[in-house]
Amino acid sequence: MVSVVSEHQHGYLHRKDDHLERLRRIEGQARGLQRMVEEEQYCIDILTQVSAMTSALQSFSLQLLEEHMNHCVADALGAARSGEASDQAASDQVARDKVAEAVAAITRLVRS
Amino acid sequence: MVSVVSEHQHGYLHRKDDHLERLRRIEGQARGLQRMVEEEQYCIDILTQVSAMTSALQSFSLQLLEEHMNHCVADALGAARSGEASDQAASDQVARDKVAEAVAAITRLVRS
Amino acid sequence: MVSVVSEHQHGYLHRKDDHLERLRRIEGQARGLQRMVEEEQYCIDILTQVSAMTSALQSFSLQLLEEHMNHCVADALGAARSGEASDQAASDQVARDKVAEAVAAITRLVRS
Amino acid sequence: MVSVVSEHQHGYLHRKDDHLERLRRIEGQARGLQRMVEEEQYCIDILTQVSAMTSALQSFSLQLLEEHMNHCVADALGAARSGEASDQAASDQVARDKVAEAVAAITRLVRS
Numbered sequence: 001m002v003s004v005v006s007e008h009q010h011g012y013l014h015r016k017d018d019h020l021e022r023l024r025r026i027e028g029q030a031r032g033l034q035r036m037v038e039e040e041q042y043c044i045d046i047l048t049q050v051s052a053m054t055s056a057l058q059s060f061s062l063q064l065l066e067e068h069m070n071h072c073v074a075d076a077l078g079a080a081r082s083g084e085a086s087d088q089a090a091s092d093q094v095a096r097d098k099v100a101e102a103v104a105a106i107t108r109l110v111r112s
Numbered sequence: 113m114v115s116v117v118s119e120h121q122h123g124y125l126h127r128k129d130d131h132l133e134r135l136r137r138i139e140g141q142a143r144g145l146q147r148m149v150e151e152e153q154y155c156i157d158i159l160t161q162v163s164a165m166t167s168a169l170q171s172f173s174l175q176l177l178e179e180h181m182n183h184c185v186a187d188a189l190g191a192a193r194s195g196e197a198s199d200q201a202a203s204d205q206v207a208r209d210k211v212a213e214a215v216a217a218i219t220r221l222v223r224s
Numbered sequence: 225m226v227s228v229v230s231e232h233q234h235g236y237l238h239r240k241d242d243h244l245e246r247l248r249r250i251e252g253q254a255r256g257l258q259r260m261v262e263e264e265q266y267c268i269d270i271l272t273q274v275s276a277m278t279s280a281l282q283s284f285s286l287q288l289l290e291e292h293m294n295h296c297v298a299d300a301l302g303a304a305r306s307g308e309a310s311d312q313a314a315s316d317q318v319a320r321d322k323v324a325e326a327v328a329a330i331t332r333l334v335r336s
Numbered sequence: 337m338v339s340v341v342s343e344h345q346h347g348y349l350h351r352k353d354d355h356l357e358r359l360r361r362i363e364g365q366a367r368g369l370q371r372m373v374e375e376e377q378y379c380i381d382i383l384t385q386v387s388a389m390t391s392a393l394q395s396f397s398l399q400l401l402e403e404h405m406n407h408c409v410a411d412a413l414g415a416a417r418s419g420e421a422s423d424q425a426a427s428d429q430v431a432r433d434k435v436a437e438a439v440a441a442i443t444r445l446v447r448s
Contacts, residue, residue: 016149016150016152019149020146020149020150023142023145023146023149024146026142026145027139027142027143027146030135030138030139030142031139033135033138034132034135034136034139037128037131037132037135038128038132040128043176043177043179043180043183044180044213044214044217046176047173047176047177047180047217047220047221048217048220050169050172050173050176050221051173051217051220051221051223051224052224053169054166054169054170054221054224055224057162057165057166057169058166058224058334058335060162061159061162061163062327062330062331062334064155064158064159064162065155065159065327065330066323066324066327067155068155068156068159069323069326069327070319070320070323071155073297073300073319073320073323074316074319076297076300076301077300077301077304077315077316077319080301080304080305081304081305081312088305091301092298092301095294095297095298095301096294096297099290099293099294099297100290101156102156102293103286103289103290103293105156105159105160105163106286106289106330106333107286108159108160108163109159109162109163109166109330109334110282110286110333110334111163111282111447111448112163112164112166112167112170112447170446170447174439174442174443174446177439177442178435178436178439181435181438181439182431182432182435185409185412185431185432185435186428186431188409188412188413189412189413189416189427189428189431192413192416192417193416193417193424200417203413204410204413207406207409207410207413208406208409210409211402211405211406211409212402214405215398215401215402215405218398218401218442218445219398221442221446222394222398222445222446223335223336223394224335240373240374240376243373244370244373244374247366247369247370247373248370250366250369251363251366251367251370254359254362254363254366255363257359257362258356258359258360258363261352261355261356261359262352262356264352267400267401267403267404267407268404268437268438268441270400271397271400271401271404271441271444271445272441272444274393274396274397274400274445275397275441275444275445275447275448276448277393278390278393278394278445278448279448281386281389281390281393282390282448284386285383285386285387288379288382288383288386289379289383291379292379292380292383295379325380326380329380329383329384329387332383332384332387333383333386333387333390335387336387336388336390336391336394
């Protein structure tokens with residue numbers, strides 16, 4: 001079944017509607033900023049809205065990150081328990097690669 | 113004339129089209145993120161796009177800030193030269209209030 | 225043996241010297257900033273040094289975070305393989321708590 | 337007199353003691369972190385202290401920035417009022433260069 005496989009791969013399916021709702025609000029904020037520029041509203045008020053939008057994006061990314069990490073850990077634990085991972089050295093390396101990939105994404109979030 | 117008055121007040125009219133174009137691209141990025149969630153793309157790839165969108169928002173806000181500061185300084189210098197600002201203590205206070213307002217906005221950008 | 229237990233708990237012992245060396249450099253940057261203020265160097269140059277010091281702190285924290293996450297995952301996998309974790313629901317909850325704790329720390333890094 | 341000239345150039349002399357005090361506290365935080373690593377304290381607790389130290393650095397830099405901007409504006413207004421700046425185009429360019437320099441520093445703060 002496609003959806004099960006997808007959830008297995010990406011781990012955020014169960015909150016998809018929540019994520020889409022958040023992103024639609026963020027899209028609305030981008031349109032609100034265009035209206036403010038169009039109406040030539042006060043620059044500092046526009047900057048305040050940009051900060052609010054940036055915070056909303058960060059909340060979205062931190063929630064996504066948490067689900068991703070939970071999913072990866074659950075996956076690795078499931079494999080370890082079922083004894084699927086007969087080659088422990090290989091599956092340890094997979095785990096380390098996943099952590100490195102997550103930290104690289106976190107670095108981009110911290111720096112952006 | 114309304115637009116002249118507005119430019120005088122807010123100082124970014126001459127780049128309005130440029131700002132609107134940037135914000136439309138940012139709105140497009142918000143829609144792109146929705147498509148990625150809809151299609152259940154890989155979480156780390158979505159986070160990379162969030163970082164790109166955050167950077168675009170920051171570039172927009174830093175450009176707006178620079179125009180705002182240039183405008184405020186030009187305004188204050190114009191008043192000082194024309195001798196309009198007969199009450200120097202009062203106009204110095206206005207300048208300090210403008211700086212404090214800008215730094216408060218910068219603080220929100222740094223913290224968000 | 226104390227050190228083995230500690231490594232088991234905190235997982236960064238093997239890079240302790242590296243971390244201490246980084247932190248000594250950061251302490252040196254804090255002293256360098258005092259010297260710049262003492263000598264009344266140009267404000268913008270001081271701000272540039274503050275940015276460099278902030279980046280060094282972030283690199284330190286991201287490296288620490290990666291080791292922490294690697295350690296937690298290795299620990300959980302070890303328990304799962306050895307069958308120690310007879311109560312799977314309980315150990316899944318521990319894993320989720322560890323992820324939530326890490327994401328809370330990441331949130332503080334992103335926001336600070 | 338040296339100190340008057342320096343204040344004129346850099347504008348933060350009157351708060352020098354306050355800045356040095358803040359920086360000494362930040363240096364103390366760097367030493368506190370070394371002690372935490374030395375004692376192998378819990379990684380997440382160390383990350384919390386790094387976030388606190390980063391916030392302290394940002395507060396310092398934002399205060400320095402505000403004083404710098406206040407000083408630059410006061411300087412420019414003084415010159416404009418005294419009619420020193422006979423070449424308005426040149427002094428307008430100086431003002432724009434100062435704003436651009438400040439925004440470049442702010443960009444480094446936002447990105448670091």
